[in-house]
Each structure stands twice: as C-alpha cells, then as structure tokens.
Amino acid sequence: MSNNANDAESRRSAAAIAHVDGRLKAVQITKQGEAFEVLWAKSSKAPDADWAGFASECGLSIALTEQAKTDGDKTLPWRVAGFGSAGVAFYHLDLPAAKEQELAAMVRLQAETLLPLPVEQMELTWRTRPTQAGKAAVTIAAARREYLQKFVENVRGLEPAEILLDCEAIVKVWKELFVSDEKDAVIVSLAARNTQVCLAEDGRLSNAVVLDTGMEDFLKTANDLSDLSDESDFTYKAELEQTETTERFVQDIKSALESFNRIGGPIFVLSDGSSAIEGIVSCLKSAGLNAQAALPQIGKIKVQKGFGAVALYEYRVPIGLALMALKMPVEGLNLFENLYKPVGKEQKIPAWYSLKIAGAIAVAMLALFVIVSYAVDIISPNAIQKRLTTSDASTDIDLLMQRQKLIKTIALERPDLLDLLSIVNESGSIGIKLDSFHFKKGQLVSISGEAQNSDQLYKFQEALQGKTGVKGAEIQSSSLDSKSRKFKFTITFHYKNFTQKSTRT
Amino acid sequence: MIQKLSEKDIRALKIGGVCIAAILVLVLVSRWFDQWSKAKDTLTQVKAQLELIDVDKAKQAGLLSIVPVFEMPQKEETQKFLFRNKLNEQLKKAGINSKPLQVLPGGKSQQAGYRLLRLKCNAKCRFAQMLDLLAGLNENPYLVGIEEFKVRCDPKNPQEVELDLTVSTFVR
Numbered sequence: 215m216s217n218n219a220n221d222a223e224s225r226r227s228a229a230a231i232a233h234v235d236g237r238l239k240a241v242q243i244t245k246q247g248e249a250f251e252v253l254w255a256k257s258s259k260a261p262d263a264d265w266a267g268f269a270s271e272c273g274l275s276i277a278l279t280e281q282a283k284t285d286g287d288k289t290l291p292w293r294v295a296g297f298g299s300a301g302v303a304f305y306h307l308d309l310p311a312a313k314e315q316e317l318a319a320m321v322r323l324q325a326e327t328l329l330p331l332p333v334e335q336m337e338l339t340w341r342t343r344p345t346q347a348g349k350a351a352v353t354i355a356a357a358r359r360e361y362l363q364k365f366v367e368n369v370r371g372l373e374p375a376e377i378l379l380d381c382e383a384i385v386k387v388w389k390e391l392f393v394s395d396e397k398d399a400v401i402v403s404l405a406a407r408n409t410q411v412c413l414a415e416d417g418r419l420s421n422a423v424v425l426d427t428g429m430e431d432f433l434k435t436a437n438d439l440s441d442l443s444d445e446s447d448f449t450y451k452a453e454l455e456q457t458e459t460t461e462r463f464v465q466d467i468k469s470a471l472e473s474f475n476r477i478g479g480p481i482f483v484l485s486d487g488s489s490a491i492e493g494i495v496s497c498l499k500s501a502g503l504n505a506q507a508a509l510p511q512i513g514k515i516k517v518q519k520g521f522g523a524v525a526l527y528e529y530r531v532p533i534g535l536a537l538m539a540l541k542m543p544v545e546g547l548n549l550f551e552n553l554y555k556p557v558g559k560e561q562k563i564p565a566w567y568s569l570k571i572a573g574a575i576a577v578a579m580l581a582l583f584v585i586v587s588y589a590v591d592i593i594s595p596n597a598i599q600k601r602l603t604t605s606d607a608s609t610d611i612d613l614l615m616q617r618q619k620l621i622k623t624i625a626l627e628r629p630d631l632l633d634l635l636s637i638v639n640e641s642g643s644i645g646i647k648l649d650s651f652h653f654k655k656g657q658l659v660s661i662s663g664e665a666q667n668s669d670q671l672y673k674f675q676e677a678l679q680g681k682t683g684v685k686g687a688e689i690q691s692s693s694l695d696s697k698s699r700k701f702k703f704t705i706t707f708h709y710k711n712f713t714q715k716s717t718r719t
Numbered sequence: 720m721i722q723k724l725s726e727k728d729i730r731a732l733k734i735g736g737v738c739i740a741a742i743l744v745l746v747l748v749s750r751w752f753d754q755w756s757k758a759k760d761t762l763t764q765v766k767a768q769l770e771l772i773d774v775d776k777a778k779q780a781g782l783l784s785i786v787p788v789f790e791m792p793q794k795e796e797t798q799k800f801l802f803r804n805k806l807n808e809q810l811k812k813a814g815i816n817s818k819p820l821q822v823l824p825g826g827k828s829q830q831a832g833y834r835l836l837r838l839k840c841n842a843k844c845r846f847a848q849m850l851d852l853l854a855g856l857n858e859n860p861y862l863v864g865i866e867e868f869k870v871r872c873d874p875k876n877p878q879e880v881e882l883d884l885t886v887s888t889f890v891r
Binding site for chain 1 (some may be wrong): 751753755758759761762764765768769772781783785787789790792829830833850852853854857862863864865866868869870871872874887889
C-alpha cells in the first residue's frame with residue numbers, strides 16, 4: 215500500500231477512524247521500538263457525525279497534515295479510515311502458482327463467474343497465500359462499486375491515506391492484543407447491532423461474514439431474563455442458552471463455519487470480560503463449538519491512565535486499523551485502489567512532464583532528426599553509386615539505364631507471331647483453308663483462304679473477334695468460286711497494338 | 720579598459736555580439752541549406768535512375784521471356800554484319816534455304832540515338848521449318864522486332880510455303 219521506502223523509515227504514528235456501533239471511534243497509536251502506545255481514543259458524541267468534522271475534533275486537521283507535507287514533517291499520524299465490511303463478499307480460489315500477471319488474469323476470469331453482479335459494477339481485490347503442491351490459495355474480496363463510491367464521498371473530507379476493511383482490523387487486533395498462539399481460527403466480534411465472524415488463516419483475514427444478531431439483542435434477552443429470575447449466574451447462563459436469540463445466533467455461527475469449511479476449529483470471541491459475552495461463549499460451547507473468550511492483554515500495549523481492557527475492547531476496530539497502518543507496507547485488501555487516490559499518494563509526475571524538459575527534448579529530437587536527414591541525403595547518392603560499383607566493377611549506371619530502356623522498347627516491338635498463328639488456327643474450323651497470312655507493323659493483319667460455305671466464314675470471323683488481342687476482324691472480300699463452289703475470302707484484323715500506325719518503331 | 724565601460728556600453732556590446740553571432744549563424748545555416756537542397760536533388764536523380772534499372776521481379780521475368788538475350792547496338796557497319804550473320808545462322812538451323820538476305824534502307828526509330836536497320840529474307844520452306852524459325856528468333860541478341868511476315872501456301876504443295884520476313888535491329 216505504501217509507495218516508497220521513505221515512508222517506511224518515518225512512519226511512526228497512525229490514527230484510525232472507524233464507524234462502530236453507530237458512532238465514529240478514533241485512536242492514535244505510536245510505535246516506539248517494538249512497543250505500541252495508544253496516545254488517545256475518542257468517540258463521536260452524535261450518532262451520525264461527519265468524518266471530517268470528527269477528525270478535526272480529534273486534532274487530525276487536514277491543514278496541519280498539508281503543512282507537514284510541505285515541511286517534510288513525517289511525525290504526524292498516518293490517517294486511515296475503516297470500511298464496514300458488511301457489503302463485502304469473499305471468495306476463495308485454488309489456482310496454479312503462476313506469475314502475478316497471469317494470476318491476475320485467472321482471478322479476473324474466475325471472478326466473472328462468481329460475482330453476483332456484472333464485473334463492471336463491482337470492485338474486487340485479491341491476495342494469494344502459497345499452499346502446498348504448487349498451488350496458490352487466492353482470497354478475493356468484492357463489493358458493489360456504487361456502495362464503495364458512496365463511502366469514499368463520505369470520507370473524502372478526512373483525506374485518509376488508506377481505507378481498510380474493518381474485518382481485517384479485527385483479525386489484526388486479535389493477533390496483536392487478544393493474544394493467541396493460533397494462526398488459523400475463527401474470530402467473533404460482537405457489536406451492538408451485528409456480529410462479525412472472521413476467518414483468519416496464517417494470521418491474515420481469509421473470509422468474513424456479518425450476522426444480524428448483536429449485543430443489543432443479547433442484552434435485551436438478558437434484561438428480560440433478569441426481570442423473570444433472581445437465580446444465580448449459572449442459572450442465568452442456562453436460561454440464556456435456551457432463548458430464541460441465542461439459538462438463532464448459534465445457528466448463524468454454524469452456518470458461517472460451514473461456509474468457511476471450519477467446523478470444529480477454534481473460535482475466539484473477542485471479549486471485554488463482561489458476563490454477557492461470557493454467556494454467549496457458554497452458549498456456543500454448549501452447542502458443541504470449540505469457542506473461547508479472548509480478552510485484551512493490557513500489557514501488550516501502553517495505554518494512558520484509565521484506559522483499561524474495556525476501552526481496548528471498545529476501540530478494537532480503530533486500534534486494529536492503526537496497527538495495520540503502522541506496518542509497512544500495509545497488507546490490507548484494498549478495494550478502493552481504483553476509486554480513491556489519497557492526496558499524499560498522487561503518482562510522481564515523471565520529469566519529462568515538465569514543459570521545459572519536454573520542450574528541450576523535443577528541440578533536441580528535432581535537431582537530431584535534421585542532422586540525420588542531412589547525413590542521409592548527403593551520403594545516400596554516393597553510397598548507391600559505390601554499392602553499384604562494388605557489386606560489378608563494370609557497372610555504369612547510365613549504360614544500365616540505357617540497356618534497360620532498350621530492352622523495354624524491344625519487348626514492345628516484338629509480336630509473338632507463333633501466338634498469332636495459333637489464334638488464327640484455333641479460330642478456323644474444319645473446312646477453312648488458308649492461302650496466305652500477312653503481318654506488317656502498322657497495318658492490319660490480312661489472311662486469305664477459302665471456306666466451304668458462308669456460315670463457316672462467319673463463324674471463323676466471330677471466333678477470331680473473340681480471341682484476346684484481336685480487334686476489328688472484318689471480311690474484306692468474299693466470293694463464290696464457280697469451279698470449286700467454295701467461298702474465297704480475305705479477312706483483316708488488328709493484333710494487339712502492333713498493327714496500329716502509331717506503333718511504328 | 721573594461722572597467723572603464725559603462726553598463727550601457729557593456730549592454731550595447733553584448734547586443735552587438737549577439738547580432739553578429741545571429742548573422743553568422745544565418746549565413747552558415749543558409750549555406751548549409753543550399754548544400755542540403757543540392758544533395759537532395761542529387762539523391763532524387765539517383766533514385767529516379769535506380770527506379771529505371773530496378774524493375775520488379777515479375778516484370779523482369781516478363782521482359783526476359785520476350786527478350787531473353789540482348790546485345791547493345793553497335794555502329795551500322797558492325798551491327799549490320801552481326802545481325803545478318805546471326806539471322807543467317809538461325810535460318811540454317813531451321814533448315815531454311817533462303818535467298819540472299821537484303822539489307823533495306825535504315826529508318827528512323829523512336830529511340831533517341833539509334834536508327835533502324837532492316838533485313839529482308841525470302842525463302843521457300845516447309846511450314847514446320849517456318850515455325851522453328853519463328854520460335855528461335857528471340858534468341859537473336861541483335862533482333863529488335865519483326866517488321867513484316869508474309870506466308871503464302873503453294874496450292875499444289877500445301878506443306879510448302881513461301882516466306883517473306885523482314886526483321887529489324889538498332890544501329891548507332
């Protein structure tokens with residue numbers, strides 16, 4: 215996600231804002247050596263607070279950041295926004311290990327068949343995880359473009375450097391603060407009105423679903439139960455396990471596990487230690503699931519006084535986002551790559567975009583073009599002459615030209631008399647007997663002979679006329695010989711251009 | 720000396736220097752362009768000459784089928800004998816016993832620098848012999864064209880024909 219190594223050296227602090235439980239929650243975390251410290255955490259008062267306004271409230275002024283950029287001050291926090299992944303769908307593919315470009319093409323192709331909408335209406339991003347047997351496991355995240363664009367419009371005023379998925383933040387925060395040795399697990403994060411179920415593989419998000427059931431549903435059920443019963447906590451948990459809400463929740467979790475293909479795997483329910491979450495974990499256990507509560511380890515991160523495990527739990531999403539942002543490069547699935555370009559991440563304008571440099575290059579190219587053209591024009595005639603002389607020492611270009619010209623002239627002067635005789639022969643049928651044949655340049659070809667009857671003569675004339683190269687075949691004379699009773703005739707015709715008067719040499 | 724010059728003088732000297740440089744550049748560039756345009760003209764001429772020589776293969780093959788052999792024309796005294804001897808040789812080869820070949824007065828040709836010289840042949844021969852002669856005529860390197868060709872059959876002996884053939888060559 216980051217653009218250069220320079221950022222890697224200097225990024226020491228990150229601030230993250232995410233929409234959690236109807237409010238915006240923000241934290242700023244710094245990194246000192248290997249230790250993280252939560253500098254501050256803040257939650258918006260109004261339920262539908264404006265992102266930019268809330269950022270200003272938190273002291274994340276855009277003007278300050280802009281000033282920091284111009285001053286080269288990199289101590290200001292790297293600002294990230296969290297995107298609620300309720301509308302994000304995850305897909306998995308096992309593809310043959312290939313180069314990234316080839317994989318991208320394969321993913322694109324496969325995604326077209328998987329996506330619920332035409333690919334033009336969707337944005338997708340993907341990453342691979344090497345597996346055994348030369349395969350690559352591909353995780354694809356996809357969301358409706360329109361939905362993402364709306365979010366970008368909402369957070370544009372904040373000018374975040376990154377927009378990250380909140381489910382990735384949950385996996386990150388679980389790995390860093392809700393310590394576990396497991397790398398592959400299902401993490402359940404209960405919010406007020408929904409529950410995020412994330413699958414972590416190799417310590418990274420692999421899949422996620424959002425369930426409709428949230429803490430408010432459980433608390434409502436718990437209140438109802440507490441109104442009815444004064445029994446011990448044990449009895450309360452037992453009763454909670456039998457409510458419709460918990461049954462539905464357990465069923466949803468099971469469905470999610472099925473879709474993840476993780477039935478029987480460890481489930482970590484992120485917890486602040488409250489009895490409500492303990493009760494939910496107990497429900498899951500009772501349903502035969504390998505669930506356990508994961509509490510934030512306060513020793514893993516420095517916090518201000520009064521910022522305890524409950525606060526860490528409350529701010530888990532922005533903390534996860536900030537922790538992601540501190541790591542270089544940020545390894546999140548970036549669904550916004552084509553939709554949002556942070557101000558600080560504008561592509562470096564190549565030097566030749568400068569008018570002066572471009573102009574200088576153009577002038578240099580023009581000068582080079584002129585010099586090369588000149589050199590070619592100067593060298594070419596001599597080179598041609600030299601080449602001709604080298605190939606044949608006796609070559610005289612004038613003589614060659616003259617010879618070629620004469621050959622062309624002669625070719626035009628030579629009638630193919632064999633062809634002409636053949637034409638005449640082919641045209642006459644049996645019964646036509648030729649006495650003489652006369653060809654002279656610039657005059658009509660004349661043939662004379664005798665035919666059995668006038669029909670033969672006419673056919674002969676027509677046949678001659680139809681031959682290629684013959685034009686204007688005319689019977690000049692015909693008479694019936696009283697002795698032989700045959701027709702004596704003379705036919706003239708033009709043959710190609712040899713008989714035209716203008717063709718005399 | 721330079722220290723004594725005022726800023727105005729220095730500016731005037733600078734402008735003068737720039738003007739001189741510009742004039743020199745203009746002169747050099749104009750000469751260069753003249754030289755270039757001459758070179759371009761030469762190149763155009765050479766290319767035009769090359770085009771005349773460089774006939775494409777198909778055309779060259781067509782020309783070769785009509786003019787398989789060719790010798791550059793000589794002066795009349797030389798060319799006349801060369802042409803006559805070759806034609807005589809071809810007549811003999813075809814088995815035609817011709818009357819003495821007649822040299823006809825030369826005529827103008829459309830080819831600048833050359834005139835036409837004609838040879839007339841009169842013979843009695845068989846039809847097949849005449850065809851042999853016609854088939855081999857193109858092998859005469861001095862032959863330009865067939866000017867006249869007249870055949871008359873002998874009514875008594877249809878296989879025998881009386882042949883009048885006039886052929887031409889170029890002479891310088």
